[in-house]
Amino acid sequence: MPRHKRNALTDLEIRRLIAAGGQAAVTDGAGLTLTISAGGYAAWVLRYRLEGRRREYTIGAEADYPLERAREMAAELRMRVARGEDISTTRRQQKTLNMSPATAGSFAALADTWFRRTQEDRLQHPQVAWRVFSKWINPLLGQLPVDKIQDGHILDCLEAIKAGGAPTVANDARRYIRKVLDFGVTLELIPSNPAATLSSRDAGVTENARDRALSLDEVDTLLRTMADNRDRFGRSNELAIRLLLLLGVRKQELSQARWNELALAAPRWQLPVRGNKTGRGLIIPLPKLAVEHLKELQELSVGSEWVLPSRRRSGKPRHIGPDTLNSALKKLPHGIDDFVIQDLRRTLRNNLSALGVRPEVTERCLNNKLRGVLGVFDQQDFLQERRAALGRWSSVIETLDSEGLEAARQAYRLGAVMEFRSAVERSSLRF
Numbered sequence: 206m207p208r209h210k211r212n213a214l215t216d217l218e219i220r221r222l223i224a225a226g227g228q229a230a231v232t233d234g235a236g237l238t239l240t241i242s243a244g245g246y247a248a249w250v251l252r253y254r255l256e257g258r259r260r261e262y263t264i265g266a267e268a269d270y271p272l273e274r275a276r277e278m279a280a281e282l283r284m285r286v287a288r289g290e291d292i293s294t295t296r297r298q299q300k301t302l303n304m305s306p307a308t309a310g311s312f313a314a315l316a317d318t319w320f321r322r323t324q325e326d327r328l329q330h331p332q333v334a335w336r337v338f339s340k341w342i343n344p345l346l347g348q349l350p351v352d353k354i355q356d357g358h359i360l361d362c363l364e365a366i367k368a369g370g371a372p373t374v375a376n377d378a379r380r381y382i383r384k385v386l387d388f389g390v391t392l393e394l395i396p397s398n399p400a401a402t403l404s405s406r407d408a409g410v411t412e413n414a415r416d417r418a419l420s421l422d423e424v425d426t427l428l429r430t431m432a433d434n435r436d437r438f439g440r441s442n443e444l445a446i447r448l449l450l451l452l453g454v455r456k457q458e459l460s461q462a463r464w465n466e467l468a469l470a471a472p473r474w475q476l477p478v479r480g481n482k483t484g485r486g487l488i489i490p491l492p493k494l495a496v497e498h499l500k501e502l503q504e505l506s507v508g509s510e511w512v513l514p515s516r517r518r519s520g521k522p523r524h525i526g527p528d529t530l531n532s533a534l535k536k537l538p539h540g541i542d543d544f545v546i547q548d549l550r551r552t553l554r555n556n557l558s559a560l561g562v563r564p565e566v567t568e569r570c571l572n573n574k575l576r577g578v579l580g581v582f583d584q585q586d587f588l589q590e591r592r593a594a595l596g597r598w599s600s601v602i603e604t605l606d607s608e609g610l611e612a613a614r615q616a617y618r619l620g621a622v623m624e625f626r627s628a629v630e631r632s633s634l635r636f
Contacts, residue, residue, distance in 0.1 A: 214239060216272055216440065217505060223247050223267070224507040237279040239267060249275045253286050262292050268516040273436045310394070312354060312385070313338075313347030319388040334381065341366050342378050351389050356399045363403075379403055418551040421601075423541050424450065425610045428602075430539040441505055442533045444498045445513055449530075449546060451495050451599055453553035453571050456546045460525050462512040464503065472496045476572070487572045490592035492599035553598065560601075562594040570594060 214233045222229055222241060229241040236252040247267035253260055264270055264278050285292055316338055345362040346354065359382055366375040383400040390398055419427065427450075431443040449459060458476060467474050472491040491499070499512070506514050511524040531546050550571055557567045569587045605613040 214272060219247075219267065219272065220505060220507045224509070233272075233276070235279065235283065237276060249279070251279050251282050253283065253292075255286060255289075255291055260291070271437075271439060271516075310350050310352070311347060312349050312351055313343045315351050315389050315392075315394065316343070316347075316381075316385045319385045334377075337374060337377050337381060341369075341374060342382060346382070351386070352395050354386070354395075354399055356403065359400050359403060416551070417544050417548040418555045419541070419544060419548065421556075421605075421613065422610065423544075424552065424602075425605050425613070426541055427539055428605060430537060434537060438533060438537055441502065441513060442530060444502050444505075445525075445530055446534070446546075446549070447602075448495060448498055449549045450552065451492060451498075451602060452489060452595065453550045454489065455550065455572075456530065457527065460513055460527065460529070462524075463510050464506070464512060465510070467491075467499060467512070469496050469499055469503075487569075488586070488588060490588060490595060492592075492596045494599045494603055495595075556598055556601070557594050560594070560597055562597075563590070566590045566594055 214231060218231075219239060222231060222239070227241070229239075231239045231241075233239065238250045238252055239247060240250050241247045249264040249267060249270050251262045251264055253262070262282060264275060264282070267275075270278060282292055320335060320338070342362060345365055346358060349358060359379075362382070363375045363379060366378055379400065383398065383403070386395065386398040386400050389395045428447070431438055431446060435443060445459060448454075449456065452459075452474075454476070462474070466477060469491070472493075472495075474489040474491055476487045476489055502512055506512065513525045515523045515525050534546070554567055554571060557570060558564070562570075566587050570591050601613050604615075
């Protein structure tokens with residue numbers, strides 16, 4: 206029998222309920238209910254009354270609707286009900302329209318068949334690929350008959366995606382469209398593929414190397430905006446961004462991290478070769494602030510093997526997807542000039558350099574391969590130097606949190622002086 210509770214929910218309680226397994230129905234209030242199936246699928250349902258009859262409306266999967274978003278959706282639906290609309294009937298009518306025979310030969314139908322037959326079991330994150338279809342491609346091409354699609358339709362689709370501020374997604378869309386239409390050729394639904402001659406340049410993704418790094422003022426703005434919008438942004442996302450800023454690891458290195466790689470008492474993180482761009486592991490010293498963040502994430506992960514477990518509970522448990530943090534950042538009203546997750550590594554590098562940390566130590570903190578003359582140091586670990594460097598940067602972040610920007614600037618200047626004095630002492634010993 207499912208468990209029933211009546212309570213105002215929290216994100217932590219939701220994670221614990223999902224991790225506990227078994228059926229459950231937990232009321233957040235005013236009819237909004239989190240339902241969990243025996244298989245672990247969690248979804249939001251709005252229970253309401255219309256003309257004296259009890260009805261239900263499924264809002265969607267908990268993974269797609271975080272708590273605050275689900276509450277907003279429920280409030281909007283209750284307003285529609287108050288105006289006399291039967292929202293359940295409206296949804297059934299919409300489904301009927303979407304399933305009409307006219308769509309049988311559509312691009313959306315072919316894409317769905319291609320995805321289910323050839324891709325779903327091969328992709329590490331199939332939901333990420335399918336999101337490109339559902340959010341970007343199908344709204345523009347989905348209803349078109351496959352045999353009527355021309356290269357102009359595809360170019361219009363790519364232009365619309367670029368105009369939406371997602372050039373890298375446009376290139377992904379180009380590749381997916383081409384594969385779907387190749388599949389259509391294989392099935393003899395179309396004689397040729399109109400996307401065959403389109404290149405990445407048509408998607409507008411000729412990317413130059415980035416040199417973006419956040420200033421100390423921008424770091425302060427980012428940290429405060431995440432804290433002010435914690436209910437919508439998510440504490441796990443906030444802690445992940447802070448760890449990337451503190452440690453300078455690659456996004457995939459943190460998203461794929463397992464708890465058995467971390468020794469918080471040591472404190473260190475044994476970064477494995479797996480998924481590592483440089484093809485080698487590294488011991489990452491953990492500053493006190495990073496340990497505090499990881500301990501909080503450990504509680505939020507509710508027994509998962511992953512440091513950042515996916516919120517999607519269907520199928521095999523996984524870590525968060527590759528676009529989760531960048532997607533979250535795009536929705537955060539920080540007002541900072543355009544930046545992406547990768548720019549946080551450059552932010553750490555610039556700040557360590559400004560703090561007087563030696564180049565070979567800075568590059569080793571980032572687990573980069575050293576070039577030129579510095580390459581002679583590439584085999585050295587510099588563990589103690591890296592611990593001191595990351596600790597000094599962590600102190601600046603702690604000061605930002607507790608005392609504000611001006612105090613952090615003073616800590617910044619003090620850190621640079623301390624590193625300079627240390628370098629002078631090392632030089633005098635050497636000679």
